[in-house]
Amino acid sequence: MTMFAALAALVMGVPLTLVITPLFYVVTLVIAQIINYFSPLSPEFWDTVHQLAKLALAVGDYFFNHKPIDPQALGIGIALVLVPGMVITLVLWLGLMALFRRGGVGGALASVKAREPNHHDLKELQLANVVEEMAIAAGLPAPRVMLVDSPGANAAAIGTSPADARIVVSRRLLDDLNRDELQGVIGHLVASIGNGDLHIAFTVTSVFETGGLLITLINSPFGPQARKTLWRIVRYLFSRPASDEARAAEAEAVAALLTRNLDTGENDDVDRLLDQTSKKSLWRKFLTLVFFPLVFTNLAIKLTLWFFSFVLLGPCMALLWRTRRYLADASAVQLTRYPDGLANALRDLSADNTAIPGGAWAAHLFVINPKGDTSLGQLQPTPNQVRQAIEAWESAGQAEGSAAVAALPQSPGPEEFARFRTEIVSAQRAAMQGEPQAIARLVAFAKVMSGGEAEDLFTQMPAPADVAAALHGDRAAIARLQALKPNRRSEPKKESGGLQSESMMSFHPALKRRLKRLARMGAHISLGAPKKKSPAAILIVAIFSLILAPLMLAMVSMMLLLIGMMIMLNLLMLAMWLAAIQAVFTLLAHH
Helix, strand or coil, rough: CHHHHHHHHHHHHHHHHHHHHHHHHHHHHHHHHHHHCCCCCCHHHHHHHHHHHHHHHHHHHHHHHHHCCHHHHHHHHHHHHHHHHHHHHHHHHHHHHHHHHHCCCHHHHHCCCCCCCCCCCCCHHHHHHHHHHHHHHHCCCCEEEEEECCCCCCCEEECCCHCCCCEEEEEEHHCCCCCCHHHHHHHHHHHHCCHHHHHHHHHHHHHHHHHHHHHHHHHHCHHHHHHHHHHHHHHHHHCCCCCCHHHHHHHHHHHHHHHHHCCCCCCCCCHHHHHHHHHHHHHHHHHHHHHHCCCCHHHHHHHHHHHHHHHHHHHHHHHHHHHHHHHHHHHHHHHHHHHHHHHHHCCCCCCCCCCCCCCCCHHHHHHCCCCCCCCCCCCCHHHHHHHHHHHHHHCCCCCCCCCCCCCCCCCCHHHHHHHHHHHHHHHHHHHHCCHHHHHHHHHHHHHHHHHCCCCCCCHHHCHHHHHHHCCCCHHHHHHHHHHCCCHHHHCCCCCCCHHHHHHCCCCCCCCEEEHHHHHCCCCCCCCCCCCCCHHHHHHHHHHHHHHHHHHHHHHHHHHHHHHHHHHHHHHHHHHHHHHHHCCCCCCCCHH
């Protein structure tokens, strides 16, 4: 899988270098022309340039006109086309890896608002003990433990190596799992650290961030956003922050900017330049026309990166990462000697909320996909989850200063659960009628279940009386209903999707497959009898496959053809641009 992913990266790099290399030669020759105008260069330099131009024409005739060429000259020509772009990309990639490795993981922890565990809390103290226990079993230094107060139940291992590894656990996960299940989850994370997954994830992330840096470099002549990103990189490279936390936070901010520049849906400097061209002066339009070859190069790079990363490189990396998750599961069983712990934890978490605010950039590092998993179907809540919901509902109905809610049994019976559901439905009906106590109780219940971070949706509910009055033209009621509209300007900025946004395939294997593998390792977990598909269903799937497969193949072929056409047009525009610049300098030299 590693070799296959490396081959995919190489295949993506070939069309990318076909775009970068001509731009490199053009920029080099423009700089040479400027230097030559003020201080003439040696004739040997220009002879070399002419020889390279003749070689390029000969190679082009070989591929497009099928004219014969010496094999040695063909090899040199291909090398001259591929090597500069490959060297530039490799240098940028190695530089980014060194740059972000120096930053550490403090900025990543800040983005999810992680905190130190409270050793006066028995659950959090138990977590620290379990982490140390699993680290000793794996022969690793104990990772630092951080807690996240979020409504989702999930956990992740972040860092670049076992030396700076951090285990991030949401506080709700401690409440939802017992000790054996928690040990299985922590065993998975510690095994992932010991297996070298952090280094793999860091390397893969840097590959995609290098694509963002390439786009940033091309965008820099056209707008302030790219120049600000480059300035932040330079400032981070040469500055000495006051603390490690400040340095890590700056590194995380730079990485987020590069990843956002790679997002094709993000409105970057070139997009804004093209949108505002009609509103600019004649001089600005002229400059836009002059630098249009660079704009076209930018579009070619973005299209190439998007297609090959989303369709080829991203899925290959996702498949590779899935094998790492299977390996971490197997290693966790080896460390805990109890496969039921991890299997039960995965099954319980699949029926729970697993989203972590601010953690989309590291979605692939979490034990469970933060977006959820539906491979097990609609599962019933676990007894522990039912007990927590009933306790939260009872505490939400208690008046301030009243006695504490009576403790429920560990596994509430059907009567308690039925009463809980009936009361929820009654409170919702009362809230729809505008009853303040019902609204207040539902709001308190939602805050408890969401860790205090949910919006007060019930307070945004329109009152039925206002709706009826608005239908009769009451302007005051209409104004009150309009005031309930959310303020778009106050919405948070788009969060970086991380590696998952660069692949059409999920980085997380289906929980059902993970549980099947754990069952073969000895886990006592029932997944139910496999559903047998009817012959009609099989026939429908086969017909759709026969129809969709050629369509998908045709779409991929058309996209490859479009990329090839853009590369050729890019070569043509750069050649025309270079010829025009050469003519200008020749005219200046004669005068």
